[in-house]
Amino acid sequence: MIITTPIGKLGLKLSSNILSSIRFLPKTALLSTNQDQAIQRIITELHAYFKNPQHQFKLEFQMEGTAFQKRVWKALQNIPSGKVLTYKELAQKLKTSPRAIGNACRRNPLPIIVPCHRVVSQQGLGGYNGKTGGEMLNIKQWLLKHEGSI
């Protein structure tokens, strides 16, 4: 399932009507439509967020990962919109090291819903979607601006 958003095209993957992964797609990707109720609900949630950064997602999704990753992702979801943490701060909160946080964030299957974009480096932006520069960082910056953090 592919939808368009203000930050480009998103590919949504579902497993048994539950959101399991989101990925950013190149603008060359083709749109696809789907009438399925479960998907429509997810799309509505996403659009609501792009309209209102304060929107809280009320949807189910799969959190497949190690115990540590789940711990990090859960902590991420507790960051309110408009607030930003550094890897260091998160590390202190979870009693681990900044490097490990980056590791877990990088493997986040659900960008936007799990707000890994609200974690930044101590000086600079950090990375996004596996990259430390390039187009992905523009998206990260856009999201932070959208939420008023910049």
Next chain:
DNA sequence: TATTCTTTTGGCG
């Protein structure tokens, strides 16, 4: 002080 290095780092495949 500001930049560029080198080392330390936690958890993962």
Next chain:
DNA sequence: CGCCAAAAGAATA
């Protein structure tokens, strides 16, 4: 083992 979306410290100017 070696790979990373980081940070702190040392070295240099």
